[in-house]
Amino acid sequence: MADWKDIEKDAPEFAERVKSRFAAGIHKTIATLRKDGSPRISGSELDFKNDDVTIGMMGDSLKLRDVRRDPRIAVHSPSLDPPEDPTQWVGDAKLAGRVVEIPPPAEGAEPGAGYFRIDIDEVVLTYVGTPADHLVIESWHEGRGHRRRTRK
Template sequence: MVSWQEIEKDAPEFAERVRTVFGAGIHKTIATLRADGSPRVSGSELQFVDGEVTLGMMGDSMKLRDVQRDPRIAVHSPTLDPPKEGRWAGDAKLAGRVEAMPAPPDDPNPDAGHFRIDITEVALTYVGDPADHLVIESWHTGRGYRRRTRA
């Protein structure tokens, strides 16, 4: 089981950049698997709390049903256009399996799902300097941090 804290220890600068990109907006895009195996894309919020990546889902939502059946999930950071001037922070993705957590004591929705993500991979993609190549930084379970470029 891999927590965000482990990635922060293994590759702290990378983890901070990924967290910053995820924090650029409230709404993230998550992908879950429907009963027939096809993907479902939904909006969601997530938090980086106490060394974990956590998220919640409304009770009886389709995405909650999906992860109760198959816990695999992928999450994409908010999609922001590159600025007219200055550097683009890029986009970030992470994937893994959700694991149920207890609901907060003040949760008004007893049917909601609360989860942490057991992370298997994280990626950050951005335009390099000079802006003639793409930089792909990633972290994978069992392999750790890696940085590649693509012209």
């Protein structure tokens, strides 16, 4: 498992572009696993803080119950509609891994809430290439590092 500083060290430009996609809006989408193993998606906020990716969850929320039972998650950046020129679209970012519970912040912690850092397995950035006849998929995986692929 990796933390954010590992990705920044290995692929700094990629990490900065991923971080900017997540910063494009407040609400991200998180996928967790229900008790029966089926997926659940929920809105969430996420932060890049102290070399980690962190996330908080309201006390007694279903997603909090999910991750305390099974810590595997995936998070998707806010999705912005592409402009008229698709090569100007900033794209989407995703990350997947496992949450690890951390102490609540010193101030403003909600009673019963859960606070987590994400141990990262995978980060993916997808956008339209130039010319706009292909998709670019950049990824970082634990043990493999950064890769760039294209797809028509």
